[in-house]
Amino acid sequence: MWQDKLGVNMENLVYFTICSRNYMAYALTLGRSLVQANPKAKFVIGMADEWPSGQYVGDVEFEVIPASNIGLPTFDDMITRYSVMELNTAIKPRMIRYLMEDRGFERVVYLDPDIFVISPLIELSTRLDDGVECVLTPHALAPLDDGGDPNDVRLLRTGVYNLGFVAMRRSINVSNFLKWWETQLETKCVVDLENGLFVDQKFMDLAPCYIENTHILRHAGYNVAYWNLTHRHVKASNRSYEVNEQPLRFVHFSGVAPKDASVFSKHQNRFTPENIGDLKPIFDNYLKRLKDNGNEAWSAISYAFDQRDGITLDSPLRRVYAEQHPLPRRNTTLSGKELIRLANQPARLEGPAFPTRYVHALWKSREDLRKAFDVDTANGRTRLAEWVLSSGIREVGISDALLQPARDALQFANQLQPTAEAPGLKHRIARRLIMIASHLRFVAQRLPNGLTRPVKRWLRAAISTSPYASTISQKPKQKIRREDDGVAIYGNFGTESGVGEGARQAHTALQQAGYTAEAHSILALGGFANNVEYDNAQVAGASGKPVRLFHINADQTPHILDALAFDEHLAGSYKVAYWAWELSKFPAVWTPAAERLDEIWTPSEFTAKAIRDAVDCPVYVVPHPVQVTLDQSPDARSRMRDKLGFADDEFVVLVCFDFNSYLARKNPEAALSAFQKARRVNDKLRLVLKVHGNSPSPQQRRQFLQQAEAIEGVIIIDGVMSREEIDELQWASDTFMSLHRSEGFGLNILECMAKGKPVIATDYSGSMDFLDSRVGIPIPYTLIEVGKQDYPFPEGQVWADADVSAAAEALVTLSNDILFSERLGKAAQSLARTQYSPKIVGRIMIERLQAISQQT
Known part of the structure; x- marks a missing residue:
């Protein structure tokens, strides 16, 4: 049998990997490293995807074998049932059997695409030549008991052997094992640790039992990775590398982040590139190879099997399909409409129409949803439907075709509510006057003494005879004593979101204004990171304060009120909610929450009008405060500009947004277009795009x-x-630009104004309260309809489409006329300092709280 000069047997030996097209740069890096280490090696790529026809991203010198060509009888079922990771692992046994039985290779070696070969796999070839039928490498050769992650228990749950590598020799035993393994993976290639499954790996724990001639390769140079690096010490030696005095054969770079060289692996917490010793040059070289092999272009190509007939095959939809088809279907594919019909069926045959199978699968997959919504109760199902139509759209990107059952459930729930006669003109006038009573004191003081009392009597009569009286005159059952003054604020104090920042700022403003305020922290229901440290907050619980300020959005208000039902003081307290909303019409499904409140605060006149038009309780404008620093920090500015690589003569434009807040609403594409237009005139312009958060569509985010x-x-x-x-970052910038389509307030805008930055922003919605031509550059707009997928509750809504050319002209003006820019910035800072500092906003809140405390 022929051997090459390195002693590796090459006859009838093939190496292969499996990947989807977005991972092709990894496969190319693996294949090229393998051939570099052993030029005679035969390497092929199994494609768990469709080939990206018409999308040229680079040369591929290796044979690519699509999974649809290897004879999988349940292929159509598998691409519906499995996610991209699951499919990549599920086809592995069939791919090995195809290479052996259809292509005639005697020995087949599988390597994960994120493996990097350093030197020829001589020991492996020797074992196969000696008649070994199966070669495996264990995850670790010694206990992982130092308190880090992963540990021994995690390895037991995910599998003794790492299936990033397996080698097999053709035999009857191997063929029988592969057929059994292939059958198991038709439906069981899932991450289900509770039931002892972790994709393809756990089945391989049985290989030494089912294949008698199995060899466990304990060579320290094979499969070096984050899970065994604790015991494997890589050392550079004479242009080669050793591991525990054995040659380094290949490294498994599982969990690298090609765009972040500070991450060694995102799946662990022991190692960084700075503490991996002599492995660091290999790591750096690997990242460079990925880049050189076109990872940026390849990673942009979406997974072909994530869409069907315009419907996104997300995890809950795949789970519904799998639950309804526990046995594999052969050579049949459900259309997108059929999948929607299947998913929109009630989760329980004898139960209510909602939740549907899809929503129930989503609910089961998330602990926060299970805790928040009891689907065994009518109220829990109604609240879940509200979540689906608001937060669910943002967090999950639920297809519109799956939303109608939630809409129907809310409509049915509203029909069960007691109906009341619509308020008459007299009632509406009285309600409006009461809402703005605090602003009418000047007028009241000038009314004749004999007229003041009859006006008050008329107002009381108008309210008391209204069918809505109970929702307008909700007052504490007990007199609020002045000695009890204080407020308990319930909010997402630990959440990285606008709602969380609003709660923190409100608490800070009251404290700085000298008012007693408790901070009760509530975890965000989902979609946002709860990673902000706010030392002044306690876990949400009972409070003796007479006023409760719920600094949460309308869709979450009922859940929090229900969760605090244990608080015996809640029924007698005065309940205020701080609601935000970004469109001109407030969603009708949220208005019942107002019936449980005494009044509502909101950050802007724009939002206040939307809420007032929809609810029948008083609505007050209480803006968000901003911390105002009077003097700009030159050191901070210089440090950040140096970090970003900006020269002193460059004009830096800052654009910030959270993908959770919807791309269409924030409209950063318009900002990019305006920047491009302006840069043609002034090439000293630079734009910093600060983003974070997820998106309902990962593909949209990536694109x-x-x-x-x-x-x-x-x-x-x-x-x-x-x-x-x-x-x-705000100090380092020269201007802030927000071509939003609609804002409830615009906190980023005001923060930059407070730092003396001239702001360019759409002249629409909440930011109009503080931005005009005296302190910034408002951009004209055209009103357009809100698209069906662009924001929750889009029916009948409009928002602004900013004039990109006007924004580009504003950028050119600010960058060319520094004196004008500085004048606007100083005016903006003065407005923020005099009207929106924590002390000023704190006084606004205290004035209202004191008015509440005087009520009986």
Whole structure:
């Protein structure tokens, strides 16, 4: 049998990997490293995807074998049932059997695409030549008991052997094992640790039992990875590398982040690139190879089997299909409409129409939803339907075709509510007057003494005879004593979101104004990171304060009120909710929550009008405060500009947004277009695009960032930053631009104004309260309809489409006329300092709270 000069037997030996097209750069890096180590090696790529026809991304010198060509009888079923990771692992046994039985290879070696070969696999070839039928490598050769992650228990749950590598020799035993393994993976290639399954790996624990001639390769140079690096010490030696005095054969770079060289593996917490010793040059070389092999282009290509007839095959929809088809279907494919019909059926045959199978699968998959919504009760199902139509759309990106059952459930629930006669003109006038009573004191003081009392009597009569009286005159059952003054604020104090920041700022403002305020922290229901440290907050619980301020959005208000039902003081307290909303019409499904409140606060006149038009309780404008620093920090500005690589003569434009807040509403594409137009006039313009958060559509997120990366002069910062880092970034910038379609307030805009930055922003919605031509550059707009997938409850809604040319002209003006820019910035800072500082906003809140405390 022929051997090459390195002593590796090459006859009838093939190496292969499996990947989807977005991972092709990894497969190419593996294949090229293998051939570099052993030029005679035969390497092929199994494609768990469709080949990207018409999308040229680079040369591929290796044979690519699509999974649809290897004779899988349940292939159509598997691409519906499995996610991209599950499919990649599920086809492995069939791919091995195809290479052996259809292509005639005697020995087949599988390597994960994120493996990097350093030297020829001589020991492996020797074992196969000696008649070994199966070769495996264990995850670890010694206990992992140092308190890090992963540990021994995690390895037991995921499998003794790492299936990033397996080698097999053709035999009857191996053929029988592969057929059994292939059958198991038709439906069981899932991550289900509770039932002892972790994709394909757990089945391989039985290989030494089912294949008698199985060899466990304990060579320290094979499959070096984050899970065994604790015991394997890589050392450079004479242009080669050793591991525990054995040659290094290949490294498994599982969990690397090609765009973040500071991450060694995102699946563990022991190692960084700075503490991996002599492995660091290999790691750096690997990242460079990925880049050189076109990872940026390949990773942008979406997974072909994630869509069917325009329907996204997300995890809950795949789970519904799998639950309804526990046995594999052969050579049949359900259309997108058939999948929707299947998913929209009631979860329980004898139960209510909602939740549907889809929503129930989503509910089961998330602990926060299970805790928040009891689907065995009518109220829990109604609240879950509300969540689906608001937060669910944002967090999950639920297809519109799956939303109608939730709409029907809410409509049915509203029909069960007691109906009341619509308020008459007299009642509506009285309600409006009461809402603005605090602003009418000047008028009241000038009314004749004999007229004041009859006006008050008329107002009381108008309210008391209204069918809505109970929702307008909700007052504490007990007199609020002045000695009890104080407020308990319930909010997402630990959440990285606008709602969380609003709660923190409100608490800070009251404290700085000298008012007693408790902070009760509530975890965000989902979609946002709960990673902000706020030392002043306690876990949400009972409070003796007479006023409760619920600094949460309308869709979450009923859940929090229900969760605090244990608090005996709640029924007698005065309940205020701080609601935000970004469109001109407030969703009708949220209005019942107002019936459980005494009044509502909201940050802007725009939002206040939307809520007032929808509810029958008083609505007050209480703006968000901003911390105002009077003097700009030159050190902070210089430090951040140096970090970003900006010269002193460059004009830096800052654009910030959270993908959770919807791309269409934030409209950053318009900002990019305006920047491109302006940069043709002034090439000293630079744009910093600060983003974080997820998106209902990962593909949309990826495509937008790729679009931004392709624009000259744009730098992207993707990730959560600390408050101090955000401040530095704002100081370092010369202007802030927000071509939003609608804002409930616009906190980023006001924060930059407080730092003396001239702001360019759409002249629409909440930001109009503080931004005009005296302190910034408002951009004209055209009203357009809100698209069906662009925001929750879009029916009948409009928002602004900013004039991109006007924004580009504003950028050119600010960058060319520094004196004008500085004048606007100083005016903006003065407005923020005199009207929106924590002490000023704190006084606004205290004035209202004191008015409440005087009520009986």
